[in-house]
Amino acid sequence: MSGGQLLLFVVGGLSNAAYLFIVAAGLSLVFGALRVINMAHGSLYMIAAFVTGVVANQLGLTLGFWGGLVVAVIVTGLVGALIEVVVLRRVYGEEHLVQLLATYALTLVIAGVVRTVFGANYRTVKPPAAINFSVTLAGNSYAAYSFFMIGAAVVIGTGVYILMYRTTLGRNIRAAVSDPELLSASGVNVARLYTVVFVMGAALAALGGAIVAPSQAVNASMDTDVLVLAFAISVIGGLGSIIGSLVGALIVGEVLSFGVQNQYTNPYAIAFVFIIMVIVLTIRPWGLFGKAEQT
Amino acid sequence: MTRNSPRLGRIPSILTFSLAAFVLAAACGGGGGQQNSGGGFKGTKKVGYSGALTGQSALYGKAVSQTLKLAMDDLNAKGGVNGYKMEPVIYDDGTTVDKATANFRELILQDNVQAAFGPVTSAQCQATSPIAKQNKTLFLSATCNSYQLSTEPDLINPYFTSVVPNTYMEGTAAGRFVAKLGSKRIFIVSPKYLFGVSETNAFVASLKRANPSAQIVNPESTWYVPFPTNPRWDSTINAIQSFKPDLIYTNIFAADEINFVQQAQQVDPDFFKKYPFVDLSSVDELRALGNAYPLGMHLYMRAPFFAINNQRMNDFVKRYKERFNEEPSDWAVLDYDAAMMWGQAANAAKSFDADKVIKQIVGHSFQSLRGYSFTIRAGDQQADVGETIGTTADSGGKYKFPILKDAQNLKGSDLIMPKQLMQELRDGKCEKDGNPTTTDFALCPSWKQG
Numbered sequence: 098m099s100g101g102q103l104l105l106f107v108v109g110g111l112s113n114a115a116y117l118f119i120v121a122a123g124l125s126l127v128f129g130a131l132r133v134i135n136m137a138h139g140s141l142y143m144i145a146a147f148v149t150g151v152v153a154n155q156l157g158l159t160l161g162f163w164g165g166l167v168v169a170v171i172v173t174g175l176v177g178a179l180i181e182v183v184v185l186r187r188v189y190g191e192e193h194l195v196q197l198l199a200t201y202a203l204t205l206v207i208a209g210v211v212r213t214v215f216g217a218n219y220r221t222v223k224p225p226a227a228i229n230f231s232v233t234l235a236g237n238s239y240a241a242y243s244f245f246m247i248g249a250a251v252v253i254g255t256g257v258y259i260l261m262y263r264t265t266l267g268r269n270i271r272a273a274v275s276d277p278e279l280l281s282a283s284g285v286n287v288a289r290l291y292t293v294v295f296v297m298g299a300a301l302a303a304l305g306g307a308i309v310a311p312s313q314a315v316n317a318s319m320d321t322d323v324l325v326l327a328f329a330i331s332v333i334g335g336l337g338s339i340i341g342s343l344v345g346a347l348i349v350g351e352v353l354s355f356g357v358q359n360q361y362t363n364p365y366a367i368a369f370v371f372i373i374m375v376i377v378l379t380i381r382p383w384g385l386f387g388k389a390e391q392t
Numbered sequence: 393m394t395r396n397s398p399r400l401g402r403i404p405s406i407l408t409f410s411l412a413a414f415v416l417a418a419a420c421g422g423g424g425g426q427q428n429s430g431g432g433f434k435g436t437k438k439v440g441y442s443g444a445l446t447g448q449s450a451l452y453g454k455a456v457s458q459t460l461k462l463a464m465d466d467l468n469a470k471g472g473v474n475g476y477k478m479e480p481v482i483y484d485d486g487t488t489v490d491k492a493t494a495n496f497r498e499l500i501l502q503d504n505v506q507a508a509f510g511p512v513t514s515a516q517c518q519a520t521s522p523i524a525k526q527n528k529t530l531f532l533s534a535t536c537n538s539y540q541l542s543t544e545p546d547l548i549n550p551y552f553t554s555v556v557p558n559t560y561m562e563g564t565a566a567g568r569f570v571a572k573l574g575s576k577r578i579f580i581v582s583p584k585y586l587f588g589v590s591e592t593n594a595f596v597a598s599l600k601r602a603n604p605s606a607q608i609v610n611p612e613s614t615w616y617v618p619f620p621t622n623p624r625w626d627s628t629i630n631a632i633q634s635f636k637p638d639l640i641y642t643n644i645f646a647a648d649e650i651n652f653v654q655q656a657q658q659v660d661p662d663f664f665k666k667y668p669f670v671d672l673s674s675v676d677e678l679r680a681l682g683n684a685y686p687l688g689m690h691l692y693m694r695a696p697f698f699a700i701n702n703q704r705m706n707d708f709v710k711r712y713k714e715r716f717n718e719e720p721s722d723w724a725v726l727d728y729d730a731a732m733m734w735g736q737a738a739n740a741a742k743s744f745d746a747d748k749v750i751k752q753i754v755g756h757s758f759q760s761l762r763g764y765s766f767t768i769r770a771g772d773q774q775a776d777v778g779e780t781i782g783t784t785a786d787s788g789g790k791y792k793f794p795i796l797k798d799a800q801n802l803k804g805s806d807l808i809m810p811k812q813l814m815q816e817l818r819d820g821k822c823e824k825d826g827n828p829t830t831t832d833f834a835l836c837p838s839w840k841q842g
Contacts, residue, residue, distance in 0.1 A: 102630070102634050105630035105633065105634065106626075106627065106630055108626075109624075109626025109627055109629070109630050110626070112624065112626050113624045113626060208446070212445075212446070217445065217446075217450050217451065217453075217454040218451065218454070218679070218680065219450075219451060219646075219647065219650055219676075219680040220680075221650065221654060221680060221681055221682070221684060223684070224658060229658070230661075231658070231659055231660045231661060237630075237633050237634075238633065238659050238660035238663070239659060240655070240658035240659040240660075241658075242658045243626070243658070243659075309623075311654070311658075312624075312651070312654055312655050312658060313623050313624075313647075313650075313651050313654070313655075314647045314650035314651055314654070314680065316450060316647055317446050317450060318446050318447045318448065318450060318486070318487075318647075319623075322623055323623075353624070353627070354626055354627050354630075355627075357614075357617060357618070357627040357628070358614060358627040358628070358630065358631045359614070361613070363613050363614050363616065366618065367618050
């Protein structure tokens with residue numbers, strides 16, 4: 098493989114990793130703070146993709162995508178807030194099984210609503226004009242949009258990291274994980290804090306859905322497609338760890354990119370992702386960057 | 393507020409459970425038909441369809457569902473079938489094999505359907521055809537089309553019949569077409585399951601026969617991509633750039649085709665000018681991409697309404713558009729033909745009994761919306777239906793998507809598998825080391841003899 102070809106596959110893998118990281122980071126954030134495995138996370142991603150499609154096609158090429166992205170984050174954030182207040186607050190104290198069933202039920206409800214509101218037809222979204230061009234590197238063409246996705250993942254990841262480790266909100270979220278009663282006694286409204294965290298998770302799902310919309314057919318099965326890979330990434334990296342989500346996404350993205358095109362690994366490309374997941378679960382059940390919780 | 397503080401050590405089992413629960417729950421069927429016999433009918437009978445209303449091929453299931461409603465209304469307007477009002481029962485299978493299998497059992501055992509329309513993918517039909525056979529229910533295939541469904545000894549079903557050109561016919565049409573184009577360096581990309589492998593093998597065999605100097609540039613083990621979930625196409629796009637072929641041959645479809653085209657054009661707006669493709673496509677993909685569908689691409693299509701001009705088709709398009717507010721896709725045309733064929737045969741049989749109805753299908757001819765009459769031949773019970781080939785071009789404002797220029801409607805009789813080849817397949821003479829899963833017509837004695 099030449100250097101140029103190597104670069105092609107590395108960038109392809111990074112594009113894969115970029116949107117998967119954004120989605121998995123939201124999943125991980127919600128689990129880390131609320132200890133809820135949110136099966137409806139993919140549904141929020143799907144809602145955002147559809148909203149982006151509708152708004153972008155209304156506004157046109159120049160502003161359409163950006164307007165769609167903003168509206169998608171707002172709409173999905175509101176849906177997230179509704180879910181947290183109406184459903185999740187009632188199951189925080191329950192077994193994980195109850196939480197899983199509750200969030201799975203939400204995926205069915207949202208899938209039905211999305212099909213009713215948006216229809217079964219696929220939708221396509223054009224990238225914003227400013228970043229809809231190609232870049233030539235080492236004799237090969239690349240989509241500028243792929244670099245935008247990679248850059249967006251870096252910015253969003255950095256933002257989430259700063260928010261979690263450099264702000265009062267982040268400190269409160271981390272405190273809520275270890276001792277919510279003490280945090281509540283110190284005057285923090287923990288119930289509202291949980292809502293904020295879930296909305297943040299929903300917003301990350303929305304950013305993933307909006308950013309991926311110009312490069313994929315927006316359709317009513319996007320939720321399950323992304324959820325399986327996002328779970329694999331979270332398990333590999335460690336649920337609750339943003340750094341873990343980043344590393345997990347990089348592993349999955351590059352394994353898929355190199356795996357599919359190599360003649361010897363092609364038949365097993367997707368299987369490799371889950372083999373890695375099983376190995377990590379066996380050796381380090383809390384993931385590469387997760388922390389084992391003490392009893 | 394009290395919260396759980398589970399040990400993280402429990403998380404793996406919770407995740408395993410959640411993933412398993414998600415998959416299992418997705419296997420549950422949904423929807424159902426209602427009994428509603430109208431005046432003048434003896435009662436109500438049902439026909440069933442388990443189709444992809446969600447998942448990778450959701451577009452196709454929607455078109456088939458719509459056309460079945462239209463077809464049943466048309467049959468009912470003419471007095472129904474054997475005096476009974478017909479009602480479609482439609483279940484969503486999410487483009488998954490497991491759900492299609494569960495749906496088929498429900499359609500046959502609980503809904504007591506008189507005939508079942510095959511699901512979208514060949515993998516689903518491979519799993520559901522034996523259920524229809526076991527329960528003596530007619531299986532009408534108008535979308536899934538791997539020739540193995542009617543020739544592989546383990547899959548042969550006397551109640552199976554197909555009105556869609558099978559993979560032998562389509563691969564042959566595409567192979568001859570590419571040979572005519574004179575392309576020397578061809579890159580192949582195909583979905584990794586029965587349909588993709590079957591059609592790609594037929595394409596390669598046909599191409600090699602018509603143009604022995606044509607070279608497939610990528611190794612065979614990289615022809616196939618995961619199906620149905622393959623949202624990112626970076627690897628394939630990168631590989632095409634690396635190999636720099638004259639032409640891409642592909643039979644990816646639905647969401648995969650849309651994603652591939654979108655992402656390749658973002659990599660290079662001139663990507664498909666440099667690397668034009670020959671692809672199996674349908675009105676659905678053209679409509680989904682609209683003006684973004686690249687022009688100058690060579691498509692083979694099963695029944696594009698805009699390339700078939702006859703009174704029956706024009707009337708169908710008009711009524712379909714009035715009712716569903718869109719033009720019919722290829723799948724709508726094919727399933728309408730299948731429904732009308734079944735209705736005509738059941739009326740001629742004066743019975744719903746599958747043995748009696750199939751006798752009125754095999755060896756008989758039926759009018760098609762495609763502008764000709766087709767005959768279901770004995771043996772593989774395959775219709776001699778054609779394929780449309782052409783090059784994408786602007787519709788001049790007539791539609792919001794490209795159409796085909798210089799479209800040719802190939803004759804089914806020129807494409808259908810030779811009887812001797814079909815018989816050798818059915819006799820199990822075309823397998824590697826006697827392994828039935830390796831059935832391939834290119835292994836048959838008569839094919840090898842040329």
